[in-house]
Amino acid sequence: MSRGRIIRISTRSSPMALAQAEQVAELLGGLGVDSEIVKLTTAGDRWMGDLSKLGGKGAFVKEIDVALLADEADLAVHCLKDIPGDIPVPDGLAFAGYLAREDVHDAVITRTGAPLNELPEGTVVGTSSVRRTAQLRLHYPHLAVKPLRGNVNTRLARLEEGHVDVLIAAVSGLHRVNQAHRITETLGLDVMLPPIGAGVIALQCRADDTELLELGAQLDHVGTHRHADAERAMLHALQGHCNSPIAGYATSDATGRLTLHGKVFDRDGSRWLDAMHWGVPEDPRALGFFVGADLLRQGARALIDSIPH
Numbered sequence: 396m397s398r399g400r401i402i403r404i405s406t407r408s409s410p411m412a413l414a415q416a417e418q419v420a421e422l423l424g425g426l427g428v429d430s431e432i433v434k435l436t437t438a439g440d441r442w443m444g445d446l447s448k449l450g451g452k453g454a455f456v457k458e459i460d461v462a463l464l465a466d467e468a469d470l471a472v473h474c475l476k477d478i479p480g481d482i483p484v485p486d487g488l489a490f491a492g493y494l495a496r497e498d499v500h501d502a503v504i505t506r507t508g509a510p511l512n513e514l515p516e517g518t519v520v521g522t523s524s525v526r527r528t529a530q531l532r533l534h535y536p537h538l539a540v541k542p543l544r545g546n547v548n549t550r551l552a553r554l555e556e557g558h559v560d561v562l563i564a565a566v567s568g569l570h571r572v573n574q575a576h577r578i579t580e581t582l583g584l585d586v587m588l589p590p591i592g593a594g595v596i597a598l599q600c601r602a603d604d605t606e607l608l609e610l611g612a613q614l615d616h617v618g619t620h621r622h623a624d625a626e627r628a629m630l631h632a633l634q635g636h637c638n639s640p641i642a643g644y645a646t647s648d649a650t651g652r653l654t655l656h657g658k659v660f661d662r663d664g665s666r667w668l669d670a671m672h673w674g675v676p677e678d679p680r681a682l683g684f685f686v687g688a689d690l691l692r693q694g695a696r697a698l699i700d701s702i703p704h
Contacts, residue, residue, distance in 0.1 A: 402430040402607070405459050405468030409546035414571040415596050416472045419494075422614055433468045435459055460485050463601055470607055471599040475592030475623055478599075480630035489602040491611025496619040497567035497594040499644060501527065501587045502578040504562040506554060510580045511535050514561065521550060521559030525662060529640035530587050531563070533664030547572055563587075567594045588642035588658050591626040595619055618647055625655045625679035625686075632687025633659065639699045640664075643686070651676045657686045659695045662702055668693045 402423060406416035413432070420430045435458050456478055462468040464487050475493065484490070503511055512535070520535075521543030522528060528540050541559055543550055547568050554562045563582075569575045598614065600607040622645035635641045640660035647653055656671040670689040674682030687695075 400429075400606070402428055402470055402610075403433050403468045404430050405433045405435060405462050405471045407459070408434040408436050410548050411546060411568050411571045412472070412474075415474070419470070419472050419596070419598065419614075422494075423610070426610065426613060428610065430470075433462065435462060460488060460599075463488055463599065466601075469600060469604065470611075473597045473599065475595035475597040476590045478592065478597060480591050480627035481634050484599070487602055488599055489608065491598040491600045491608050492613075492615030493598070493619045493623050494596040494614060495616040496622065497570070497596075498565075499589040499593040500566045500584070501563055501582045501589065502566045502569055502575075503580045503582060504551070504554060504564065504577045505579045506557075506560055508579055511538065511561070511582075514538065518560045520561040520563060521553060522563045524563070524590075525638055525640040526590055526642050526660070527563050527587065529660035529662060529664040529667070530642070531664070533660070533667065534586050547574065551577065565589075565593065584644065584656075588656065589644050591630045591641065591643050592623060593644070595623055597623075621653060621676055621679040622646065625653060625674070625683040628680040628683025629655060629657050629687040629690075630683075632684045633690060633695055633699065635659075635699050636702070638662070638702050640702075641699075645679070645682075647676065653679055653682050655682050655686045657690055659690050659698055661698055666698060668695055668698065 404416050404420055406412045416432050423430050456473055459471045463471055516537040517539050519539050519541050520531060521541050523542045523544045531538060531540055543553060543559055547564050550562055551574060553559060566581060598611045625645040626643045629643050633641060643657040645653055645655040653674045653676055658667055658669050660667045668690050670686050672682060672686050
């Protein structure tokens with residue numbers, strides 16, 4: 396690292412995003428590298444309506460990409476799930492590494508403390524995630540779903556104010572903002588398969604910044620990197636739009652063999668496609684494209700294209 400260089404870490408300004416950036420700053424400090432945090436507000440943060448009307452893809456990362464390319468920041472810290480996987484990373488940028496994956500489950504927070512299957516018919520669940528909505532309607536058809544956007548702290552406030560009866564949020568995100576004690580129940584992966592990149596903090600930098608690429612490699616978690624590559628390859632193969640309920644999760648067994656489970660839903664969860672395959676750790680992208688191809692063979696293209704966007 397160049398003597399005296401201070402790494403400018405670019406991040407969204409939400410409490411969760413800042414917690415992630417501070418985690419990375421601490422890790423850099425452990426390597427003897429100084430840093431400072433550059434806070435940005437993205438289009439996705441400013442817009443509280445339907446993300447599809449904003450263009451959907453990349454709404455939480457575009458401004459940060461611009462800051463990197465303009466040399467106004469050096470290192471971006473993202474939730475990997477917010478980075479589009481079906482379109483290329485902008486020219487001039489590269490992934491520097493992925494931190495070890497955190498919990499991928501979704502959590503339920505209810506005002507009454509009752510689990511979902513004990514809630515009365517018509518209870519209102521707040522979520523704007525098409526993936527969560529489809530799986531809720533499939534497994535809990537007695538519940539009503541109401542669009543609810545905002546960072547997790549904002550959504551928790553809406554729950555307390557009575558705008559909704561139930562909130563669904565990522566377990567990892569709740570931990571990052573010290574709200575895990577609010578969890579009523581944690582949903583199993585058979586009920587709520589996570590989004591691509593769930594629980595993964597991704598580091599991006601300019602593709603020609605060799606110093607940061609080397610630093611990122613020191614922070615990179617090999618297993619998480621493989622899983623992320625497999626999941627994002629599946630999403631790239633599917634070419635879903637911002638209203639496509641797509642879920643996918645890669646894991647490794649004790650021998651290192653990869654497994655990738657992918658699903659595609661329609662908006663109300665009445666139709667879904669399911670594929671799970673195994674692959675070698677040396678080529679996670681091949682596994683991702685294979686699972687994507689299986690879903691396409693089952694009719695994913697027609698299902699995705701039938702959803703307005």
